[in-house]
Amino acid sequence: MTFRIAVFASGSGSNFQAVAEAARDGRIPASVELLVCDKPSATVVKRAESFGIGTFVFNPKDYPSREAYEQEILRELQERGIDLVVMAGYMRLITPVLVEPYYGRLINIHPALLPAFPGLHAARQALDYGVKIAGVTVHFVDGGMDTGPIIAQRAVEVREDDTEETLYARIQRIEHELLPDTVRLIAEGRVTLNDRKVNVRLGD
Template sequence: MAAKRIAVFASGQGSNFQAIADAVREGKLDVSIELLVCDKPSAPVVERAKHAGVDAFVFKPKDYPSREAYETEIAEELRKRQVDLIVLAGYMRILTPTLVEPYYGRMINIHPSLLPSFPGINAIGQALEHGVKVTGVTVHFVDGGLDSGPIIAQTAVPLYEEDTEASLAKRIHEAEQKLYPYVIGLIAQEKVAIEGRKVIVKP
């Protein structure tokens, strides 16, 4: 089985990009990172991609007349590289059907809560504000809604009374960096299937 070809979309620091790249470099993850897509030219993730030897498509949304316009260009870059799987890793743009529809079942996202709790922005702050005892990390397929696609895997992260947003975020990010390469590995081994709202993970 040929290694899956993936594209990582990110907008910021790129810690999850780095975790994936490290897993590939260490031989723990049998995929090929073909492309980084980034909407912020100054984002640290761009430098991480350069160090990892990964091509980057970097753009400024304001340079395009619409979301569909830049997503059409992204789609062409994905096609040129025969990308099998899109991995959203802190990509802060809402996606349109231009990308979501052709890649449904082949596009995943990671979110810093136990969905369906606390979708959208500031999930870590929401968890603290609500006083929950457990939050976590979710990897799910992207369906065009707000963090609403079928859930593939979740990891629980406890909250402590002394937690601040920074201390909780640190543990959340550590959990993300373990869970995301693991899930990508399952998909690369073709062990993941969608059946309606449910995701079946084969042994």
């Protein structure tokens, strides 16, 4: 049985591309089956088309509520037999409509060492606070703002001459490594969730 992945994204889709390339090249034992995007003009839609990956693109303003479009997304996921949902720059909080059926199979990548600096502009938050170490977190989604159980983290040194742009560029390079690595571990059955404790089995 093929392990099937859906990726949610709202912007350029560089993390989408990192996962799609890893699956295409066999570094992840899985197939990216679907892109879900809430911005029809987003660059990530073109990236998905270039990989031949199906898309569900919608405009939230066309729906009466967040729950209404999430019901439609859920049907898409279930019809395609999606095993894992990867939030990769999807800029909307999600409701129990998606969280409950996919809890433990729904992950997000965030450009900070959570629980520090949740929400938007994490690199800017890190610089404003004056930390010496920033980083990247992959976590399970629980419906809160970057509050779910942590699966993997990697640090990024903050340099004295960093701007938001230079720091975020280095964070993104780590994201493009950490997210496919984490998806691979999940696809291989090496990640287990028990309450807030996540166990990752690296060796055989």
